Amino acid sequence: MFGKRAHQGVTVAPVAAPAAASTNAEPARGVAAAAPPPPIARESEQRPESYFQTKAMIFSALIEAIDLSALSKLDQESAREEIRDIVHEIVTIKNLVLSIAEQEDLLDDICNDVLGFGPLEPLLARDDIADIMVNGPTRTFIEVGGKIQLTNVRFRDNAQLMNICQRIVSQVGRRVDEASPICDARLLDGSRVNVIAPPLAIDGAALTIRKFKKDKLTLDQLVRFGAISNAGAEILKIIGRVRCNVVISGGTGSGKTTLLNCLTNYIDVGERVITCEDAAELQLQQPHVVRLETRPPNLEGVGQITMRDLVKNCLRMRPERIIVGEVRGPEAFDLLQAMNTGHDGSMGTLHANSPREAMGRLESMITMGGFSLPMKTIREMIVGSIDIIVQAERLRDGSRRITKITEVIGTEGDVVITQDLVTYEVEGEDESGRLRGRHVGTGIVRPAFWERARYYNLERELADALDKVNQ
Ligand SMILES: Nc1ncnc2c1ncn2[C@@H]1O[C@H](COP(=O)(O)OP(=O)(O)OP(=O)(O)O)[C@@H](O)[C@H]1O
Numbered sequence: 001m002f003g004k005r006a007h008q009g010v011t012v013a014p015v016a017a018p019a020a021a022s023t024n025a026e027p028a029r030g031v032a033a034a035a036p037p038p039p040i041a042r043e044s045e046q047r048p049e050s051y052f053q054t055k056a057m058i059f060s061a062l063i064e065a066i067d068l069s070a071l072s073k074l075d076q077e078s079a080r081e082e083i084r085d086i087v088h089e090i091v092t093i094k095n096l097v098l099s100i101a102e103q104e105d106l107l108d109d110i111c112n113d114v115l116g117f118g119p120l121e122p123l124l125a126r127d128d129i130a131d132i133m134v135n136g137p138t139r140t141f142i143e144v145g146g147k148i149q150l151t152n153v154r155f156r157d158n159a160q161l162m163n164i165c166q167r168i169v170s171q172v173g174r175r176v177d178e179a180s181p182i183c184d185a186r187l188l189d190g191s192r193v194n195v196i197a198p199p200l201a202i203d204g205a206a207l208t209i210r211k212f213k214k215d216k217l218t219l220d221q222l223v224r225f226g227a228i229s230n231a232g233a234e235i236l237k238i239i240g241r242v243r244c245n246v247v248i249s250g251g252t253g254s255g256k257t258t259l260l261n262c263l264t265n266y267i268d269v270g271e272r273v274i275t276c277e278d279a280a281e282l283q284l285q286q287p288h289v290v291r292l293e294t295r296p297p298n299l300e301g302v303g304q305i306t307m308r309d310l311v312k313n314c315l316r317m318r319p320e321r322i323i324v325g326e327v328r329g330p331e332a333f334d335l336l337q338a339m340n341t342g343h344d345g346s347m348g349t350l351h352a353n354s355p356r357e358a359m360g361r362l363e364s365m366i367t368m369g370g371f372s373l374p375m376k377t378i379r380e381m382i383v384g385s386i387d388i389i390v391q392a393e394r395l396r397d398g399s400r401r402i403t404k405i406t407e408v409i410g411t412e413g414d415v416v417i418t419q420d421l422v423t424y425e426v427e428g429e430d431e432s433g434r435l436r437g438r439h440v441g442t443g444i445v446r447p448a449f450w451e452r453a454r455y456y457n458l459e460r461e462l463a464d465a466l467d468k469v470n471q
């Protein structure tokens with residue numbers, strides 16, 4: 001066991017008893033006029049105030065008794081054992097009455113504070129959570145099964161929260177503080193992290209984590225969840241296989257990256273694929289993949305590598321397909337050019353609420369990128385490059401669905417002409433508030449990518465799938 005030693009540079013502050021858990025209203029339902037607030041469920045398990053007091057007392061005693069610098073040299077298991085021994089001793093000396101289960105609970109909590117990401121650890125360990133959203137020290141929300149829930153997770157104060165944010169971002173060599181209050185990072189498990197700290201975040205640091213799913217959803221699973229119909233999924237598989245250029249459009253968290261990952265499953269194993277992302281999320285199964293990631297500027301403000309740099313560089317790497325995680329700026333121009341010049345089968349996602357809006361977004365990304373091309377030329381470029389737009393949406397009941405598979409077919413004058421192949425129609429709502437609907441075809445039997453399907457010997461499959469959606 002460690003004796004008491006001087007512990008300068010200790011970064012972990014003792015946890016004091018935080019304020020009582022905030023209460024929250026049940027989701028408002030059946031409101032006609034104003035839009036109802038987002039559904040908020042409350043975590044069932046609430047800890048009594050006495051738990052936090054006991055924890056704070058043990059924590060202070062532990063910090064007194066332990067040499068943190070020596071502890072940090074141990075591996076997690078041994079460090080945990082050390083902490084366990086000391087906690088047992090403190091409990092005995094202070095004559096605290098705790099059941100074995102309570103002691104184990106406390107030990108977990110304390111280890112998380114000392115060794116890991118504190119109160120976030122239990123949430124990080126859960127596989128069913130899609131997003132963790134910390135809005136300052138007293139409010140942490142999670143998204144589970146499409147629903148947003150308030151948790152009982154609380155930080156002692158903003159300093160503890162900032163401390164944890166700092167620990168997270170320092171793993172990837174970044175820093176977050178008043179001087180550089182915005183930071184993107186990644187957890188070791190691949191989860192995507194954004195921190196925005198005070199003074200920009202007014203009520204305490206805001207930390208957003210998109211949990212990395214090791215087992216990415218597959219198209220077949222999306223069919224099981226009702227995100228797309230069987231026949232719709234067949235069409236998507238063919239689109240992926242026959243090297244259509246695809247843009248996946250959707251709002252924040254609507255499932256764009258998931259869908260992009262699904263589509264890449266149908267790329268032939270022989271093709272050389274290069275992926276460009278801000279934070280590597282895609283998990284391609286093919287053997288011949290090069291993964292690239294952008295880099296923010298360093299503390300001196302230099303060394304930034306943008307998405308545009310990556311996409312341009314890609315073109316010198318003999319790619320057969322280029323996959324851009326998220327198109328949000330002037331790289332749109334390079335991606336379209338790549339799509340136009342023999343890298344068909346390239347794909348990317350972008351934020352837009354409809355296929356038409358996606359077209360508009362591409363136009364504005366190109367004009368704002370400083371390319372002084374006439375609008376007509378830009379539109380022709382878009383039409384000449386993009387074959388398919390897949391629209392993803394998170395509906396008001398929290399479910400994520402593919403709401404459109406749309407083809408870009410040409411221009412008429414100045415207008416880009418598109419045609420929907422499949423759309424999702426909401427038919428009503430069941431007793432539990434879940435939306436009922438179905439994917440329907442629009443009667444098109446010969447889509448513009450028919451020739452491609454034929455070239456890949458898949459026209460029979462495409463005809464069958466279209467017959468089914470059009471039924
Ligand atoms: N059809 C679906 N059914 C259930 N969960 C889904 C579905 N599609 C995606 N998800 C889950 O939703 C979360 C968000 O998905 P994803 O990261 O693909 O969204 P996104 O649109 O790329 O988000 P962002 O705009 O933040 O990049 C993930 O946890 C993912 O596993």
Ligand SMILES: [Mg+2]
Binds near residue numbers: 256257258326
């Ligand atoms: Mg995404």
